[in-house]
Each structure stands twice: as structure tokens, then as C-alpha cells.
Amino acid sequence: MTTASRASAPAVEMRDVRVSFGPVIANDAVSFSVEPGEIHALLGENGAGKTTLMRVLAGLIQPDRGELRIDGSVVTIADPQAARRLGIGMVHQHFMLIPRFTVTENIILGNEGDGSVLDRQSAAREVRKLSEAYGLLIDPNEKVENLTVGLQQRVEILKALYHGSKILILDEPTALLTPQEIEDLYGILNRLKADGTTIIFITHKLKEVAAVSDRVTVIRRGKTVGERITAGTTGQELADLMVGRGVSLTVQRTPATPGRIILSARNVTAKPIHGHTELEIEKLDLRAGEILGVCGVEGNGQAELVEVLSGLRRVQSGVIEVNGKDMSHGDPNEYRAAGLSYIPEDRHHRGLVLDFPLWENVLLGNAQGEPFVHNGLINKRRTQAVTRNLMQEFDVRAPSPNTAARSLSGGNQQKLIIAREMFRDPDVLLAIQPTRGLDVGAIEFVHKELVRVRDAGKAVMLLSFDLDEVLDLSDRIVVMSGYRIAGEFVAGDVTRNQLGLLMGGRTSNESAAD
Amino acid sequence: MNRLQIKSSTLLSIGGSVAAVAVALLLGALVMSASGASPVEAYQALWDGAFVGRRSIAETLVYSAPLILGGLAFALSSRAGLFNIGIEGQLITGGFVAGLVGAWDLGLPGSVYVPLALASGALGGMVWGFIPGFLKAKTGAHEVITTIMLNYLAMRGITYLVLRRDDVLPVDPSFIATQKVVDAAKLPILLDRTRLHLGIIIAIVAALVLWYVLFHTRFGYNVRAVGLSKGASAYGGIKWGATVTIAMALAGGLAGLAGAGESLGLHGRHWATAPGYGFTAIAVGLVGRNHPLGVIFSGILFGALNAGGPSMQSADVSKEIVQLIQGFIILAIAALEVVNRLPAIRSRLARRSAAQKAGA
Numbered sequence: 001m002t003t004a005s006r007a008s009a010p011a012v013e014m015r016d017v018r019v020s021f022g023p024v025i026a027n028d029a030v031s032f033s034v035e036p037g038e039i040h041a042l043l044g045e046n047g048a049g050k051t052t053l054m055r056v057l058a059g060l061i062q063p064d065r066g067e068l069r070i071d072g073s074v075v076t077i078a079d080p081q082a083a084r085r086l087g088i089g090m091v092h093q094h095f096m097l098i099p100r101f102t103v104t105e106n107i108i109l110g111n112e113g114d115g116s117v118l119d120r121q122s123a124a125r126e127v128r129k130l131s132e133a134y135g136l137l138i139d140p141n142e143k144v145e146n147l148t149v150g151l152q153q154r155v156e157i158l159k160a161l162y163h164g165s166k167i168l169i170l171d172e173p174t175a176l177l178t179p180q181e182i183e184d185l186y187g188i189l190n191r192l193k194a195d196g197t198t199i200i201f202i203t204h205k206l207k208e209v210a211a212v213s214d215r216v217t218v219i220r221r222g223k224t225v226g227e228r229i230t231a232g233t234t235g236q237e238l239a240d241l242m243v244g245r246g247v248s249l250t251v252q253r254t255p256a257t258p259g260r261i262i263l264s265a266r267n268v269t270a271k272p273i274h275g276h277t278e279l280e281i282e283k284l285d286l287r288a289g290e291i292l293g294v295c296g297v298e299g300n301g302q303a304e305l306v307e308v309l310s311g312l313r314r315v316q317s318g319v320i321e322v323n324g325k326d327m328s329h330g331d332p333n334e335y336r337a338a339g340l341s342y343i344p345e346d347r348h349h350r351g352l353v354l355d356f357p358l359w360e361n362v363l364l365g366n367a368q369g370e371p372f373v374h375n376g377l378i379n380k381r382r383t384q385a386v387t388r389n390l391m392q393e394f395d396v397r398a399p400s401p402n403t404a405a406r407s408l409s410g411g412n413q414q415k416l417i418i419a420r421e422m423f424r425d426p427d428v429l430l431a432i433q434p435t436r437g438l439d440v441g442a443i444e445f446v447h448k449e450l451v452r453v454r455d456a457g458k459a460v461m462l463l464s465f466d467l468d469e470v471l472d473l474s475d476r477i478v479v480m481s482g483y484r485i486a487g488e489f490v491a492g493d494v495t496r497n498q499l500g501l502l503m504g505g506r507t508s509n510e511s512a513a514d
Numbered sequence: 515m516n517r518l519q520i521k522s523s524t525l526l527s528i529g530g531s532v533a534a535v536a537v538a539l540l541l542g543a544l545v546m547s548a549s550g551a552s553p554v555e556a557y558q559a560l561w562d563g564a565f566v567g568r569r570s571i572a573e574t575l576v577y578s579a580p581l582i583l584g585g586l587a588f589a590l591s592s593r594a595g596l597f598n599i600g601i602e603g604q605l606i607t608g609g610f611v612a613g614l615v616g617a618w619d620l621g622l623p624g625s626v627y628v629p630l631a632l633a634s635g636a637l638g639g640m641v642w643g644f645i646p647g648f649l650k651a652k653t654g655a656h657e658v659i660t661t662i663m664l665n666y667l668a669m670r671g672i673t674y675l676v677l678r679r680d681d682v683l684p685v686d687p688s689f690i691a692t693q694k695v696v697d698a699a700k701l702p703i704l705l706d707r708t709r710l711h712l713g714i715i716i717a718i719v720a721a722l723v724l725w726y727v728l729f730h731t732r733f734g735y736n737v738r739a740v741g742l743s744k745g746a747s748a749y750g751g752i753k754w755g756a757t758v759t760i761a762m763a764l765a766g767g768l769a770g771l772a773g774a775g776e777s778l779g780l781h782g783r784h785w786a787t788a789p790g791y792g793f794t795a796i797a798v799g800l801v802g803r804n805h806p807l808g809v810i811f812s813g814i815l816f817g818a819l820n821a822g823g824p825s826m827q828s829a830d831v832s833k834e835i836v837q838l839i840q841g842f843i844i845l846a847i848a849a850l851e852v853v854n855r856l857p858a859i860r861s862r863l864a865r866r867s868a869a870q871k872a873g874a
Contacts, residue, residue, distance in 0.1 A: 310749075311751075312748060312749065331751060331753075332748070332749065332750070332751035333751035336751065342749070344749055346745070349743060349745040349746065350745045350746055350748075350749045351746065351749065352743075352746060353738075353739050353742045353743045353746045353747070354742075354743070355742050356738075356739070356742065360735065363735060364739065364746060364747075364749070364750040365749065365750040365751055367732050367735060367736075367750070368751070373732050376731050376732045376733065377730060377731055377732070378730055378731060378732060378735060380730065
């Protein structure tokens with residue numbers, strides 16, 4: 001982004017590139033250009049064709065037509081080896097590492113040298129050197145299976161650097177990382193940039209574009225629709241470009257009118273999923289017509305809280321009431337019967353049976369009786385009809401109720417779950433990280449839906465690790481820390497900072513004093 | 515559009531099985547050529563022995579009956595997410611119990627005796643299926659280990675009872691079998707001058723019933739949900755432990771029925787020698803894609819291989835080549851499964867379909 005680099009040829013230039021798979025056109029008329037030594041974000045919704053385009057650069061896909069230039073000269077990238085020779089390295093969303101091999105063994109894989117003898121030692125030395133130079137903190141002799149996801153990603157980055165990559169492509173690199181790991185990643189990328197590496201950062205998150213990139217190219221439905229200097233644009237402009245229409249990034253809502261208590265928990269304790277700290281909830285109330293936000297650092301009892309409130313985890317002691325009825329020892333079916341709906345944190349492993357068609361997923365949790373099941377027999381036609389209606393009402397885009405849930409995009413999967421959970425017309429809705437992994441358009445939908453449910457007089461609990469989301473939507477906020485509720489606030493009476501301190505384990509008094 | 519989609523996925527899995535069988539036949543042909551025989555003649559003989567003439571067809575169906583029922587047992591447990599390698603044990607337990615009940619001569623008319631003997635065989639298998647299911651649900655004991663152990667327990671236990679306990683049981687130590695089943699307890703013969711007995715009808719009816727149960731009842735839904743996603747089924751309020759226990763017990767019941775059919779329909783007594791059908795049944799289930807209707811076809815395929823195998827000797831090919839082909843089928847199916855499950859390919863397909871949606 002210096003004037004000097006501006007004058008030289010772009011590090012990467014793609015002109016009028018078209019990629020198709022049989023009759024399906026994944027990319028068309030794409031023009032894309034990256035300056036040397038910049039961090040360039042490639043922004044687009046899920047399925048917009050970002051990854052496909054970058055796989056062309058990595059030599060994994062051959063375009064039908066178009067021109068590729070690296071450092072100004074026209075090239076063809078026939079295979080990944082050709083990409084490697086040109087100094088292009090890609091870190092895929094799903095890591096391509098062998099768990100039982102050490103870091104060094106993984107890194108030198110495919111580049112073992114010419115002779116018959118593997119020189120592990122000197123390779124390890126070089127890996128260590130690279131790791132130290134960029135602050136990656138990786139032990140070259142550690143087995144990959146012992147590394148966290150964040151560290152495995154660093155191994156992938158190291159691998160690319162070891163192979164001499166000057167152009168580094170990262171495909172949705174933050175998807176599996178914790179907030180702290182994301183911060184660390186940004187630091188690493190900036191250090192690489194300072195050293196002259198050109199970085200292409202694929203993402204669908206506006207926040208990440210702003211946080212890390214110098215320039216951004218937006219791609220929609222396989223086509224590039226705009227290029228901006230990050231500092232000279234706004235999230236709103238990028239969101240509109242990305243979705244192709246005006247979207248609202250902020251949630252429109254009126255003040256809440258809280259009503260009666262629908263769900264209450266008193267002195268509830270439960271065993272943790274891992275470790276020894278017990279969940280202890282002294283008092284938690286969900287009121288009609290109110291969104292209660294639950295924030296906190298992941299792993300502070302949120303998962304246990306949700307399982308307890310939905311009947312998935314047994315309480316050791318204490319009382320949970322739903323609509324005045326003692327549910328302390330209820331199972332998920334009894335909670336549902338009492339008026340609870342629950343959007344789970346994990347679409348793939350909790351919310352859906354991915355290999356079931358949509359209509360059988362609508363049945364999940366709704367199979368206790370009418371209208372879908374009578375005397376133990378499933379009324380397939382009725383379930384399919386209801387599914388079709390729900391798909392229309394909630395804008396679930398899929399060919400039919402018989403489509404497998406697996407083939408839907410994340411946003412459509414989430415809409416299906418919401419549709420199913422709203423079908424029972426619940427009195428209380430637990431929404432757990434309801435926008436995780438969704439793109440802007442789908443996030444807007446989910447947020448509007450939560451507010452609509454609140455305005456319809458239901459109680460909503462929103463649990464999210466995204467503090468901004470909690471602040472945007474909640475009428476009341478509780479902070480979880482150390483498997484307890486560390487503080488409760490009326491939204492507006494508390495600052496981001498105060499919440500952050502409480503989340504970090506400070507007491508309510510300490511954070512007020514700050 | 516949607517109907518087309520369902521069809522294409524069904525076609526894909528049928529195609530996979532057909533391809534696996536084709537590959538196996540091809541490999542079998544290679545082996546035969548290598549040993550100097552003519553694969554064309556051998557397969558002609560196999561076909562004639564399995565399907566040409568009423569006697570051949572009858573023999574094919576006789577062999578198919580226990581394989582279909584055993585395949586259904588495997589399919590049901592697989593749908594619940596369990597690898598039931600204990601069909602052999604469940605099958606012989608069922609056969610033994612049915613043989614005992616049939617040999618006791620309870621003085622009942624056939625219309626009562628046959629169902630009673632069949633039911634007791636099914637019950638015997640059910641107990642043998644319930645045990646690993648229950649252990650899995652309560653303690654997490656892996657069903658592969660427990661069912662293998664129960665196979666041995668059934669085999670040795672029955673041999674002991676047959677050889678040593680003729681004081682209390684209607685067994686015949688000199689035959690290493692139960693005593694003869696009385697006529698009233700025998701399954702009727704469907705076709706004169708053949709061995710074709712009621713077992714094949716029982717197997718096909720069982721397949722249809724299982725199909726209905728799996729795809730049209732809440733219980734079947736629960737079984738499939740539990741098998742596909744433990745997390746999602748728990749979320750949906752489905753009790754995993756109870757579901758796998760019942761599914762395993764019912765699978766054992768189906769296997770027991772297979773054994774009962776052999777004792778009451780084919781042999782007229784239970785021989786305490788293992789037929790090995792319980793292991794072939796695993797292949798039948800796999801080739802049938804764990805779908806009850808698919809299992810009917812794959813059961814008949816394996817039945818035909820067994821029935822037609824001896825005819826291959828006329829083409830100077832050892833009948834053991836059939837077992838080789840069965841082995842190849844299993845290998846090909848396993849290879850197909852591995853390919854299907856390669857996560858890299860999966861995610862690539864997912865991405866491609868996402869790209870399709872973006873393009874559409």
C-alpha cells in the first residue's frame with residue numbers, strides 16, 4: 001500500500017476469469033487484483049464463489065478462460081506444484097495435516113529434499129527459525145494431534161512459508177478460532193505483511209475486513225462487484241455490495257415491555273461437562289416480552305446452563321420452573337411440552353440430523369404427538385406439507401421438503417431450525433449463538449426474528465460469545481464467569497468495558513470501580 | 515425437482531452396490547482365467563444352477579431366506595449406529611431354541627405349533643441381541659466386542675447342551691443336534707419336490723414390516739436419528755439407551771427367526787454346527803445398503819451364489835470360488851464406503867453444491 005508498491009505491477013491479477021463445473025458457473029467475469037505486500041480481503045456470502053476463485057490461484061481448479069498474472073507476467077497454474085513454484089500458498093479451511101506426524105514432518109511433506117535421507121534436524125531448525133521470526137510459537141517436534149486448532153492453523157501457515165510462499169491465501173481462517181486466537185492471527189498476519197508477504201484473506205465477516213485488511217474486493221454470485229480501500233469504505237457499503245440490496249446492520253427495536261416470569265431458575269447446581277467446577281445459578285429469570293442476553297467467555301458454564309435449562313442435563317439441586325410448573329427433573333420432551341423452544345449452538349451436531357431430509361428435521365423434537373404423529377405412526381404427508389409452509393414463511397431456500405439438510409447453506413439450515421422451533425408457538429425461546437457462521441443477510445434475518453418473537457410476548461434468552469450481538473439485542477444482560485452469574489444489568493446501564501471486565505473474572509464491584 | 519433428487523441419491527446407492535457386485539464378478543473371472551478355467555462357462559453354470567429350472571430357483575430361495583433375515587438384523591442395528599457382528603450367535607440361539615420347542619412334541623396343532631416355535635426362536639435371538647444392546651446403553655461396552663464374545667458363548671453353550679444335557683433336553687448327542695422336530699412344528703413346503711419352505715415368505719414379510727417400521731413409525735425415526743446423530747437425537751428428546759437396546763433386541767429377534775426357519779423349515783432339527791450365515795448376513799446388509807428392500811435383493815443375490823456355486827464344478831471351477839466372489843463383493847463395498855466417507859471429498863461436494871446454489 002505504499003506508493004512504491006502502487007507503481008509496480010500487482011502481485012496477483014486475475015482478468016475476466018470464468019470457472020464452471022459442468023453446467024454450473026461458479027465464477028464469471030471476475031477481475032481481481034492484489035498489490036504486493038498488502039492484506040487484501042476477499043469478501044462475500046457463503047457460496048458466492050470466493051474459495052473457488054482462490055483455488056484457481058492455488059492450481060487446484062482450471063478456469064475455462066481468463067488471464068492470470070503474477071508480478072505482472074502472464075502465467076498458467078496447472079497444478080499445486082506450479083502454484084508453489086510461483087510462491088503461492090493456500091491455507092484451506094479444512095487443514096490438510098497428518099495428525100500423527102510432527103510439525104516438521106508435516107511441513108516438509110512433499111518437499112523432502114532430493115536425496116534418500118530425510119534431514120529432519122535441519123528442517124526442524126528452519127521451521128523453528130520461521131516460527132520465531134513471525135511469533136508463531138510452534139514447537140517443530142510436537143505431534144500435530146496434540147495441537148489446538150489455532151496452532152494447527154499456524155502449522156499450515158508455516159508450511160506455506162517454508163515452501164517459500166510470497167503470496168499467502170487464507171480461506172476463512174477465523175472460522176474455528178477463539179476471539180483471542182483471532183487477535184493473535186491478526187498479529188501474525190501484520191508481521192508477515194511487514195516482511196513483504198502478500199496476503200489474501202477470504203471472509204464473510206465485515207468486522208474482519210475492517211480489522212485486518214488494507215483493501216477489499218467484494219464478490220457476489222460468482223462475480224466481483226466492487227473493490228474498495230478498507231479505510232475509505234463503511235461496513236454498510238460493503239454489506240450492501242455483498243448482499244446486493246440494502247441490509248440493516250443495526251437492529252431496529254423498540255424498548256421492551258417485560259411481563260410475567262416464564263422461566264425461572266433458583267439455586268440450581270449441575271455437574272460440568274468437563275472438569276470439576278459445578279454450575280451454580282442462584283437466580284435467573286426469563287420474562288415475557290424481553291430478550292435476556294447472556295455473555296461471557298466460552299467455557300464458563302454457558303454450555304451447562306443451556307443443557308440444564310432445556311432438560312438435557314440433570315440438575316443436582318435447585319428448582320427450574322417453566323410457566324409456573326416445576327421442571328427441575330424434566331427431560332427435553334417435557335420442557336418442550338411446557339412451552340420451551342431451543343435453537344442449539346451447533347447446527348450440525350445438535351440442531352439437525354444432516355442426512356435427514358428437511359421434513360424429518362422438522363419432526364425432530366416434534367414427534368411426541370399431534371399433528372405429526374398419531375399412535376406412533378408418522379403422518380408423512382402432513383409433516384411435508386407443514387415443512388413446505390414453514391419453508392415459505394421463513395424463507396428457507398431449498399428445492400423441497402425432501403432435500404437433505406446437509407445440502408443447505410448454513411443460513412438456510414438455521415432458518416429451518418428457527419422455523420421448527422417457532423412452529424410449536426413456544427412461550428420461551430433459548431437462542432444459543434444463533435448467528436454463528438452465518439453471513440450478513442442471514443444474521444439480519446435471525447436478529448429480526450428474535451425481536452419479533454420478543455414483541456410477540458415471548459421470553460427470549462440470547463446466549464452469544466459475540467459481545468456486540470448481546471449488546472445490540474438484549475434488554476437485560478447477565479454475565480457468566482466461573483460457572484456462575486457474575487452480574488446482571490439492564491441494557492444501557494452498563495458499558496462494554498464493564499461487561500468485559502466481569503467476563504474476565506473481575507467481580508462486579510471491581511468492574512464498577514474501573 | 516425434489517423427486518428427481520431423491521431418485522438420484524437412491525440410484526447412486528443402488529448403482530454403488532451393483533458396481534461392487536460387477537467388480538467382484540470381474541475379479542472372480544480374472545482369478546478363474548488365471549487358473550486356466552473359462553469364466554464365461556463358469557458363470558453360465560452359476561446362473562443355470564441358481565435360476566434355471568424350478569428346482570434351482572427353489573434352492574436359491576432356500577438359501578436366501580436366512581440371509582435376508584440376517585441381513586435385516588444387520589441393517590436394523592446399523593441404522594441405530596451399531597455394528598452387529600453377533601448375528602451368527604443370535605441366529606444359532608434362535609435356531610436352537612426353535613429346534614428344542616419343535617422337538618418337544620407339545621401335542622399342538624400346526625396352526626399353533628409353528629407360530630409358537632417360530633416365536634420362541636425369535637425370542638431366543640432377541641435375548642442374545644438384547645444383552646449387547648443393554649450393555650452398550652448402560653456401560654458403553656462396545657458391541658463389536660460383546661457380540662463376538664456372545665457368538666462364542668452361543669456356539670460353545672449350545673454344543674455343551676446338545677452333547678451333555680440329553681437328560682433334560684430333547685437333544686441327540688450322537689447327531690450333535692436337537693432331536694427331530696415333530697411334523698406339526700415344521701414349516702410347510704411351498705413347492706412340491708423341492709426344499710422350498712415358508713421361510714422365504716417370512717423373510718420377505720419381515721423386510722416389508724421392517725421397512726414400514728423404519729420409515730413410517732416414530733420408533734423407526736428414533737432408531738435412524740440415534741444412528742445418524744447422537745447429539746441431535748438427544749436434543750430431540752430421543753432416549754439413546756432405550757432406542758439402541760430395543761433395536762439390538764429386535765435385530766436379534768430377526769436373526770433368531772432366521773435360525774428358527776432353518777431348524778423348522780430346512781433341516782428339521784438344529785445342528786450344532788455353525789452355518790456361518792450370520793457373517794454372510796453382514797455382507798447382505800451392506801450390499802443392500804441397510805435398506806430392508808435392498809436387503810431382499812442382496813439376500814437373493816447371495817442365496818443364488820450359494821445355490822449355484824456347486825454347479826460351477828461342471829466348468830472345472832471349484833465351488834469355493836463363490837466364497838472368493840463374496841469376499842470380493844465385501845471388499846468392493848468396503849472400498850466404496852471408504853470413498854464415500856472421505857471427508858475431503860464430502861466437503862468438496864458440499865462446496866460444489868453450494869456453488870451450484872449460488873449459480874442457480
